Amino acid sequence: MTDWLVTIRDIANIEMFRELGIDTLIVADERFSSSPCGLSRDQLAMAVAKIRKAGLKAAIRIDRLFYEDELADLESYLRMLDQLPADLIICTDIGVKQIADRIKAGYQIIYAPETLLTNGYEIESLKRDGMSGCVISKDITIREVYDILRQVPDYCYLKVHGPVLLSYSGRGYISSYLERKGNYLEGWHLVEETRSDVLPIVEKNGESWLYWQTLQSFSEISYLLKAPLKGLIIDNNLYKDEYTLKTVSLYRRVMAGEISGSEALEQLKGFDRSIKYLDINDLKATWLQKG
Amino acid sequence: MKKELLAPAGDLTRLKTAIIYGADAVYFGGKQFSLRARASNFTISDIAEAVQFAHSYGRKVYVTVNIIPHNSDFEGLEEYLKILSELGVDAIICASAAILELSKWVAPQMEVHISTQQTTLNSQAISYWRSKGADRIVLGREVTLRQIEQLAKNTDMPLEVFIHGGMCANYSGRCTISNALTNRDANRGGCAHSCRWNYHLYQGDQCRDRDDYLFSMGSRDMNTSPIMEKLLKTEAISFKIEGRMKTAFYIAGVVKGYRYLIDCYQSQGFISEEQYRTGMDLVSLVENRESFTGFYEGFEGKKGQLYSIHNSTASQNFVANVVSYDDASSLAIVEVRNHFEKGDVLSVLNPLGFAADFPAQMWDLDGNEVTVANRPLQLLKLKVPVEVNEYSFVYAPEVGK
Known part of the structure; x- marks a missing residue:
């Protein structure tokens, strides 16, 4: 049985996600995540408690890389999450697992470095090291994804919906350009001077995340659900819950055979005309690894 | 350490x-x-x-x-x-x-x-x-x-x-x-x-x-x-x-x-x-x-940050590779890479030490004086006042400044 992991912004919506059959809700704090709408520690504790009370699992997004002078605070945060208790940690820095092991935290650790898990051998190695699961990188073909799933069954997660993260930087791009320090969280985007692609950008605490179009997998979802995946992720961290709820409900209708993948996509486009979509097959086919 | x-x-x-x-x-x-x-x-x-x-x-x-x-x-x-x-x-x-x-x-x-x-x-x-x-x-x-x-x-x-x-x-x-x-x-x-x-x-x-x-x-x-x-x-x-x-x-x-x-x-x-x-x-x-x-x-x-991709100035100060050096005559055979002329101030980037500037004086391999070196890969004899070897590079220190 494949788990569904979905981002949530407002804990008032937990029940609606539960009714849609979601297994795990992903929340994030202000400091240790890329999320433009991270929660305070108190809000996070409340969110975890409510998610668990609703019978769902609470996953915490910790998708930053950490510097040495942040480790003490990171360890304190990981201890707090263990006490809540959170069920899963989705992390980008391999050091998070080392700390979690040392403090004997009870939650599972899912490694999601975005670009570095492009082969099954890497993932087998992490499994041997005791990592609870891995999110397969986006920059490989769908055929390679299925090959990895055959090689390491029932262990991997795959992002099926949400803005594609293109890059993560230790530089505050917008504040450097505008020469004005601050956080630039929502509504900012870039357009290359000779192209039309809209690239959403988030700057937070001196780091930047650049995104591309929004990945969608309506036409592939039935196949993916037959593959030995541990979990599917809808990561709409740039969008409000109303959009994510609509997204989930459309996947459910496709899975139930009520509408086709293309009908689902048209309905979602109608929900917000400003969002540009990329089919998971196109994404994988586009990244041709020409080298 | x-x-x-x-x-x-x-x-x-x-x-x-x-x-x-x-x-x-x-x-x-x-x-x-x-x-x-x-x-x-x-x-x-x-x-x-x-x-x-x-x-x-x-x-x-x-x-x-x-x-x-x-x-x-x-x-x-x-x-x-x-x-x-x-x-x-x-x-x-x-x-x-x-x-x-x-x-x-x-x-x-x-x-x-x-x-x-x-x-x-x-x-x-x-x-x-x-x-x-x-x-x-x-x-x-x-x-x-x-x-x-x-x-x-x-x-x-x-x-x-x-x-x-x-x-x-x-x-x-x-x-x-x-x-x-x-x-x-x-x-x-x-x-x-x-x-x-x-x-x-x-x-x-x-x-x-x-x-x-x-x-x-x-x-x-x-x-x-x-x-x-x-x-x-x-x-x-x-x-x-x-x-x-x-x-x-x-x-x-x-x-x-x-x-x-x-x-x-x-x-x-x-x-x-x-x-x-x-x-x-x-x-x-x-x-x-x-x-x-x-x-x-x-x-x-x-x-x-680099806000204009056009702001690197092309460096043309490297003018020749050294092929060999004759100690007795202080003449180096060099392979021309960028334009230089007789009298231009040259210097050498040299693994054998540091060099002072010197004026360009050069001849073709037959001994005829050359006033302009402007043919890439052309071999010339160049007067170099310090010992150099095949790992030395001749450059024009004033170019690009």
């Missing part, structure tokens, strides 16, 4: 140049499994010659196997690693736990260094690589001097840091802009440097472009020659120059400059103002892009 100066090599000529000018170790990629797909890269027989040459000078050879591999990339990798080990390669530089494990299995005596493609920034991440058997960590270029000092207290892993050359704008290995905008896979050697392009910045529907220049993510190059003493005081043991695509002239100048600064520090425990000037002049002689000292003293926003 001896500090290692580690230099890049795009081919055998540049490798030999780096060693002759004082690199303690050199790194390069093979034909497969390496980033920098557009560098010449080394065949197996090149690698054999490189190892033999470097070891004859007591220097080390590291081979980059730093792609982020897909399943299909593993074909032939085991055999390749065995060959590298048999040839005497001292270490591979990789960015993959799977490649690390494979290398330790087939060639346990060959060191494995973890590439900056992993962007390792803290001692907990290092402890993971330690548990996998890694022998050295190349730190992410975003760490500060203070963080290196803190980090070194919490690990016994040998640390390598970058000191010079191009910088990824994003955390290395965590960027796929090139994949998306050009279909070229950045993590398999195809980076198109799309970060350096110009972009319009919007907040909602409102364009927020400045009047003077467009938005860019591009980074200035790193040049730490002004703060080398501070870097040498850290626990880092290896100091790496980036630039496998750079020319032999560039390698010679940068290696000589940093060699000089490191030697000054190691012999007397500090670098004087005059010594700094000498070392920095050597580095800037061959450097033609805007630079900054990286993140080591804290990132200074705009000062680290």
Whole structure:
């Protein structure tokens, strides 16, 4: 049985996600995540408690890389999450697992470095090291994804919906350009001077995340659900819950055979005309690894 | 503790140049499994010659196997690693736990260094690589001097840091802009440097472009020659120059400059103002892009960014390679690379020492005087008042200033 992991912004919506059959809700704090709408520690504790009370699992997004002078605070945060208790940690820095092991935290650790898990051998190695699961990188073909799933069954997660993260930087791009320090969280985007692609950008605490179009997998979802995946992720961290709820409900209708993948996509486009979509097959086919 | 100066090599000529000018170790990629797909890269027989040459000078050879591999990339990798080990390669530089494990299995005596493609920034991440058997960590270029000092207290892993050359704008290995905008896979050697392009910045529907220049993510190059003493005081043991695509002239100048600064520090425990000037002049002689000292003293926003891709001034100051030198006549046979004329002020970048400027006087191989050298690859006799050799470069110090 494949788990569904979905981002949530407002804990008032937990029940609606539960009714849609979601297994795990992903929340994030202000400091240790890329999320433009991270929660305070108190809000996070409340969110975890409510998610668990609703019978769902609470996953915490910790998708930053950490510097040495942040480790003490990171360890304190990981201890707090263990006490809540959170069920899963989705992390980008391999050091998070080392700390979690040392403090004997009870939650599972899912490694999601975005670009570095492009082969099954890497993932087998992490499994041997005791990592609870891995999110397969986006920059490989769908055929390679299925090959990895055959090689390491029932262990991997795959992002099926949400803005594609293109890059993560230790530089505050917008504040450097505008020469004005601050956080630039929502509504900012870039357009290359000779192209039309809209690239959403988030700057937070001196780091930047650049995104591309929004990945969608309506036409592939039935196949993916037959593959030995541990979990599917809808990561709409740039969008409000109303959009994510609509997204989930459309996947459910496709899975139930009520509408086709293309009908689902048209309905979602109608929900917000400003969002540009990329089919998971196109994404994988586009990244041709020409080298 | 001896500090290692580690230099890049795009081919055998540049490798030999780096060693002759004082690199303690050199790194390069093979034909497969390496980033920098557009560098010449080394065949197996090149690698054999490189190892033999470097070891004859007591220097080390590291081979980059730093792609982020897909399943299909593993074909032939085991055999390749065995060959590298048999040839005497001292270490591979990789960015993959799977490649690390494979290398330790087939060639346990060959060191494995973890590439900056992993962007390792803290001692907990290092402890993971330690548990996998890694022998050295190349730190992410975003760490500060203070963080290196803190980090070194919490690990016994040998640390390598970058000191010079191009910088990824994003955390290395965590960027796929090139994949998306050009279909070229950045993590398999195809980076198109799309970060350096110009972009319009919007907040909602409102364009927020400045009047003077467009938005860019591009980074200035790193040049730490002004703060080398501070870097040498850290626990880092290896100091790496980036630039496998750079020319032999560039390698010679940068290696000589940093060699000089490191030697000054190691012999007397500090670098004087005059010594700094000498070392920095050597580095800037061959450097033609805007630079900054990286993140080591804290990132200074705009000062680290490159807001116009057209702002590097092409350096034409390198005018000729030395082919041979006759001590008795003080005549060097040189191969012309850029235009110069009789009477122009020339100098030499020389592994045999430092040289003063001299006026150009040259003849063709038949002894006829030449007043203008403007045919690339033409061989000429040039009067050079100091001993030079085939690793020396003739340049015009006033050009480009």
